[in-house]
Amino acid sequence: MEKLISKLEPHSFRCGSIRTNKDGEIYLTLDQASAGLSMTLFDENGNSIANSTFSNGSENASIDQLLQQGTYYVAVEAGGWNGTTSKSPYRFRATYPGEISRDPVTLEPNDTFETSSSMISGKSFSSNLFSKLDSDVFRIYTMNISKPIAGTIISVYAKDVAGNMSGTTTVKVIDKTPPAAPTVNTVTSKTVVVQGKSEANSMVYIYSGNKVIGSGTADAKGNFSVKIASQKKGTSLRVYAKDASNNLSAGKDIKVN
Template structure:
């Protein structure tokens, strides 16, 4: 498909002076490899929802030039507005540096010229490349590739779109360095009709669309006033109890976090998420608050040498145990109101009984004692 985009801002004299002097001999072999790599990325539509309209509009402005500059404004173009290709840039080793902030403007001269720009991707995400040409003499072909045209899961072509004179190509990318190769499709037919007035513009945009990994959370008990763990470096970690936010803090550059919270009841389920600087939110991790607080010491009613039960009050639903020395006499569960009644054999006057309460988390109270009295 012939690209019909026209650069609205091209300062021919300034651009020409920004190129290194001398005529560069194009490498026909590299052109052929670039063409094959681009053609291998077959024409298919970008999946819906990958790119928002704001990003597309920004890229369109970059490659077509600001509409506020026209007429005499052409002469005001500078390297503050654009990056100008610098030959020799016909292979990976000599690729020009690019910027996500500025478009790159170049020429495809002489016949079979191919230009490379280096693109550094800071983290896993989505790479969008946009391109257009200043005249019909350039049938612009471009693609993001890996060095030496290596093909693996680090760079996955997703599809392309063509709109208002600009072509867009999208890629799933892993963190690393990539290259945008540019060539004139007319070269395939040995058409040599480009002049120094015919130029292309390429712009790139990286979108961090990868959610952070689910945080790891260390044990939280009902004494704790902080939640700690690990999450994506520099992400913002938030702790919630249901829909209520208990606290948030930024993870360190090593991914550790410590978030202050109010002490929570045992059994409370906390959810923890991490949000990166691009606004991507991780899946939630959860942790249940552990009970580490022992029940209060039970109270014991009077026990005489005729009694076959020990009664009193303890933590609700705790298990109350009665001993004489190391010998277990019996145990029973306290009611929801904390009342207990433990069956025992009648004990001799003067026998010391010890009574303890154990909660369902296994925490045991200090022991209460009582001496058996004469009936």
């Protein structure tokens, strides 16, 4: 500490120590002063790492650095006082890698990547910026997973580097994929049973214009046989498949031969 003190100017207000428990980003702010101030970040050997200064109380200072785990010191000094010894209040704030206790309402601290607040998809958050130097950082996770089967139950949880696990959220995979358009065998003016293939266990509908003229269910292998009244040669028919989740396929157009 003697090395550090020897480097400070005569009008220093304070020298505070910071101990980070892992590598990461440190964010320092100095504001709400009534006079010019200077803020300097030192390593444990008293070497200056960064400095930020303002000349009057209407301004602010900030330092944003990536640091290795260790002990650091911050000196707040008078700047541009021209020998004045009257006091000046100020606000100093440090956010750095450590044990973070987050306010559940304001989400603070969330000023840096290290202390960023995790977002939940579809949920809105309300917070505040506490000064013009303040910033809010939110963390968004995306990941690639293999395409799950509809109806599958997926459990999601988070684990930090220390192995601590969050609570588990379960979600059910919803089927949003429509069946492929059915394949249909040749239909003639004498056909009274339309046959073809569609998604297994899907409902098959046959339309003539806007009218359903036949419907049926495909078997476990996707084969279907749907009864219809015989149609005139040249009639246009359209065949659809609908799965159990009510996803509708594209239509398959056929002409009666």
